[in-house]
Amino acid sequence: MSWPLYEVFLRGKRGLNHVHVGSLHAADPEMALRHARDLYTRRNEGVSIWVVRATDITASSPDEKDPFFAPSADKVYRHPTFYEIPDDILHM
């Protein structure tokens, strides 16, 4: 017997977004939620859990790393670092 794999995302007490924490096996999403509670919130880590079937995630391939990500490495003008910030603009 082999249950499908689920990926688990937790939102911590002070966090605004759900963060991937790991994966587990479960027969369906309801069971995955309970397993996630038992495996990943034992030390008071989370206030909200998302579970997603691993097969439902479309991921970028490591083979496509260069066409996907290399072109952005030399586009310094995409970073907003060329502006003079006036002195009376605070907290930037």
Place this chain on the structure above:
Amino acid sequence: MTSSTCDAGALARYCLALGDDALIYSHRLQQQVTRMPELEEETAIANIALDLLGQARMLLARAGAILGQTEDQLAFFRAEKDFRNVRLAEHADGDFAELTGRLLIFSAWRLALFTELSAAPDPVLAAIAAKGVPELTYHRDYAAQWVVRLGDGTDFSHDRMQRALATLWPLTGELFRPDPGALVSVDPGAVDAVIDMVLAAAGLDRPDAVPPAAGTGRNGVHTEAMGDILAELQSVARAYPDATW
């Protein structure tokens, strides 16, 4: 009634009984931790066993404060006849269906009890009970999920679950027997309603009521299994009474 007028002896005896339920039940679950069908279930069972062990420690410590003994003395140096747990707690689960069915019955009953006890006159017992309520709510939910899955699963799993209920049912009568030492009473109808709701969702038949056996664990009369449990639970502490860990 305030705690000062509450009979301290009765309070100690009742904390001992509730603590023994949790201690023995926890030990039974710990024995199953490496035998679950999936790794994820092992963590779930270990969490539940730890919750119950935590309840046992606090309840035995409360009883011990009155009796002048430590929680370890009460757990490791009492004889079988001095343990007050219900026999349902000491039952050896024959399979996963028995494990989940037994946990459903036990946690539904104990949750009803702890909900009542949250307003107990003794503030320590009331606080222990209030802390246990969310734990037991999760245990009951975990067990109910599995009883429904197995009951409503395949013909094979349905039969196994129905058989498990038949095995467990004779042990349920003891839970609702009038207990002169109890500080609160639980409405059997309310617990039955919860269990019936789960059984209905699972498509399982409620077994016929069985009159409870003559003796009761609350009076120190246990099943044959109890000796083995205590031998395993107590042997290290008895061989090395001064050991610390």
